[in-house]
Amino acid sequence: MSNIGSYEERLKGFDWDMAKEILGWEEGELLNIGHICSDRVCARGQADKAALIWEGFGGKKRTYTFDDLRVYSNGFAKFLLDRGLKPGDRICIFMDKIPSLYFSFLGVLKMGGIAQPLFSAFGDESLEVRLESAGTAAILTTRKHVKKVRKILEKLPELKHVIVVAGDESKLKGEEVFFNVEAAPRVEEFDAYEATPETPSVLHYTSGTTGQPKGAQHVHNSIWGQVLTTSWVLDLREDDIYWCTADPGWVTGTSYGIIGPWSLGVTQCVLDSGFTCVRWYEFIQDNRITVWYSAPTAIRSLMRDGVEPVKAHDLSSLRHLASVGEPLNAEAVIWSEDVYGLPFLDTFWQTETGAMMISNYPDMPIKPGSMGKPFPGIEAAVLDLKTHEPIQEPGRVGLIAFRPGWPAMFRAYRNKPDIYRSKFAGAPEDATPDELRTNPDLWYVSGDRASIDADGYYWFVGRDDDVINTGGHLVGPFEIESALVEHEAIAEAAAIGKPDEVNMEVVKVFVSLKPGFEPSGDLELSIMNFIRKKLSPLAMPQEIEYMEKLPKTRSGKILRRYLRALEWGEDVGDLTTLEDD
Ligand code: ATP
Ligand code: MG
Numbered sequence: 001m002s003n004i005g006s007y008e009e010r011l012k013g014f015d016w017d018m019a020k021e022i023l024g025w026e027e028g029e030l031l032n033i034g035h036i037c038s039d040r041v042c043a044r045g046q047a048d049k050a051a052l053i054w055e056g057f058g059g060k061k062r063t064y065t066f067d068d069l070r071v072y073s074n075g076f077a078k079f080l081l082d083r084g085l086k087p088g089d090r091i092c093i094f095m096d097k098i099p100s101l102y103f104s105f106l107g108v109l110k111m112g113g114i115a116q117p118l119f120s121a122f123g124d125e126s127l128e129v130r131l132e133s134a135g136t137a138a139i140l141t142t143r144k145h146v147k148k149v150r151k152i153l154e155k156l157p158e159l160k161h162v163i164v165v166a167g168d169e170s171k172l173k174g175e176e177v178f179f180n181v182e183a184a185p186r187v188e189e190f191d192a193y194e195a196t197p198e199t200p201s202v203l204h205y206t207s208g209t210t211g212q213p214k215g216a217q218h219v220h221n222s223i224w225g226q227v228l229t230t231s232w233v234l235d236l237r238e239d240d241i242y243w244c245t246a247d248p249g250w251v252t253g254t255s256y257g258i259i260g261p262w263s264l265g266v267t268q269c270v271l272d273s274g275f276t277c278v279r280w281y282e283f284i285q286d287n288r289i290t291v292w293y294s295a296p297t298a299i300r301s302l303m304r305d306g307v308e309p310v311k312a313h314d315l316s317s318l319r320h321l322a323s324v325g326e327p328l329n330a331e332a333v334i335w336s337e338d339v340y341g342l343p344f345l346d347t348f349w350q351t352e353t354g355a356m357m358i359s360n361y362p363d364m365p366i367k368p369g370s371m372g373k374p375f376p377g378i379e380a381a382v383l384d385l386k387t388h389e390p391i392q393e394p395g396r397v398g399l400i401a402f403r404p405g406w407p408a409m410f411r412a413y414r415n416k417p418d419i420y421r422s423k424f425a426g427a428p429e430d431a432t433p434d435e436l437r438t439n440p441d442l443w444y445v446s447g448d449r450a451s452i453d454a455d456g457y458y459w460f461v462g463r464d465d466d467v468i469n470t471g472g473h474l475v476g477p478f479e480i481e482s483a484l485v486e487h488e489a490i491a492e493a494a495a496i497g498k499p500d501e502v503n504m505e506v507v508k509v510f511v512s513l514k515p516g517f518e519p520s521g522d523l524e525l526s527i528m529n530f531i532r533k534k535l536s537p538l539a540m541p542q543e544i545e546y547m548e549k550l551p552k553t554r555s556g557k558i559l560r561r562y563l564r565a566l567e568w569g570e571d572v573g574d575l576t577t578l579e580d581d
Contacts, residue, residue, distance in 0.1 A: 076107025087112025119249030143167025354408030
């Protein structure tokens with residue numbers, strides 16, 4: 001039986017303290033995420049268990065135990081304090097997925113700092129925007145990436161420490177300091193910072209899919225949400241070998257790529273090399289991975305490469321798959337069940353929510369294309385677009401919203417109190433962030449739309465900004481895109497509204513084709529008819545544009561706002577998050 005067992009039973013008498021029971025946590029124990037993910041696991045007899053199985057480019061491979069995690073995170077914590085950094089300082093972690101990323105993340109938390117992980121492929125401009133916004137005091141990076149920091153250092157007066165943690169020590173400049181934790185003396189003892197539940201922990205910037213990225217501030221109390229969802233949704237157990245493909249520059253890579261699995265003492269694998277389908281399958285095969293948490297964009301790429309590479313590998317160790325980041329097309333769920341013998345379970349959440357909010361569960365029947373049901377303990381609804389009252393009729397589309405107050409909820413948008421307030425429907429003008437977060441009469445409005453069916457399953461429609469208004473009818477892009485990827489020629493698709501004099505908007509789609517297919521008049525007709533028959537004449541694209549690759553954010557999300565702006569002749573806005581390789 002799965003950890004969650006019966007979803008229905010879990011709804012009854014739910015209490016977030018069940019997370020504490022899972023960890024055997026007693027009141028009065030030290031609440032510090034860095035400590036719980038390393039020291040505490042060792043103290044419970046798992047010091048010699050593998051925590052991190054790491055592979056880099058060229059097949060480089062290392063394994064680290066929980067004791068290594070403990071000692072190396074101590075090393076970072078002590079080093080940072082010795083440099084004069086203090087609890088509450090924002091400390092940016094800007095590196096590839098090398099082991100020191102993981103050690104330093106825990107180390108920053110252990111010394112009471114606020115970890116600000118940023119995706120290493122960001123260029124200097126993307127980096128500057130986020131360091132400026134955070135008032136970052138120190139950046140931990142590598143020789144490979146320090147060049148980008150050098151370019152912007154003068155413009156960031158608050159950034160006092162540039163610490164290079166890997167690469168060639170001899171080529172540093174100015175005030176840069178070198179610190180290789182594995183070569184430094186071992187720090188066996190370190191008293192982790194006595195955090196309270198409300199002590200800030202991680203500052204995560206959103207993906208920037210809809211506009212300027214926002215800095216969502218999280219706190220140490222988030223761990224209870226992460227522990228319980230990791231246990232009940234990802235179903236992690238003692239003997240699992242777990243792989244979360246997300247980069248810790250995004251919230252999935254920390255909530256479920258560090259905090260969830262390691263607080264539970266689970267072994268996890270990290271692959272720090274580029275994506276190819278064969279490389280991924282080899283990684284699963286070689287490490288006997290059992291639980292795999294990934295994203296629709298990767299799954300669609302695997303689908304594009306077809307079933308042959310699957311057959312060429314032994315993937316029999318897999319027992320549970322889940323997905324997050326974008327809507328998961330029904331086609332992808334059915335395909336994975338066909339080829340891996342396991343469906344990907346969709347999970348819906350955001351940087352702001354810190355943990356899964358709506359999800360499919362191991363023992364609950366799946367409806368492919370649905371996001372599933374609210375996590376026990378989360379009160380969710382879809383709200384009427386105008387009145388903000390919860391919609392009662394099944395199938396009617398509204399705004400996905402949650403009652404505030406769950407443990408992993410963000411506590412602020414850095415420097416943007418008004419935007420934070422605007423996320424709460426019915427918020428009084430003068431409410432403080434704490435009042436907003438704890439007011440049980442408010443709704444936190446996610447910015448996404450969905451409907452709920454008669455069985456209580458949620459169906460994603462699109463982001464508020466992406467919904468297409470054609471002839472007075474609202475059409476969700478997800479439905480069109482999901483239908484498009486069922487067409488034999490199409491690998492990926494994005495649907496947007498294009499200005500139209502008669503209908504206000506009409507549907508325009510951008511598609512990339514599977515290997516072996518070429519654009520042609522016949523194909524165009526076939527795609528249009530396919531959608532007309534499957535959905536409706538309203539949803540039928542009036543225009544199809546072929547693209548080699550769709551524009552995406554660095555975290556792999558299709559950037560519809562970019563396509564839309566080009567179509568409407570508008571300013572494309574902040575593009576610091578656009579993937580450009
Ligand atoms: P920004 O807020 O800067 O525009 P973003 O919303 O893409 O960027 P994230 O917090 O990384 O930043 O992503 C959360 C969003 O991703 C959700 O609000 C939703 O639009 C989308 N999303 C995540 N998981 C799912 C899912 N399972 N189904 C549908 N959409 C999802
Ligand atoms: Mg968002």
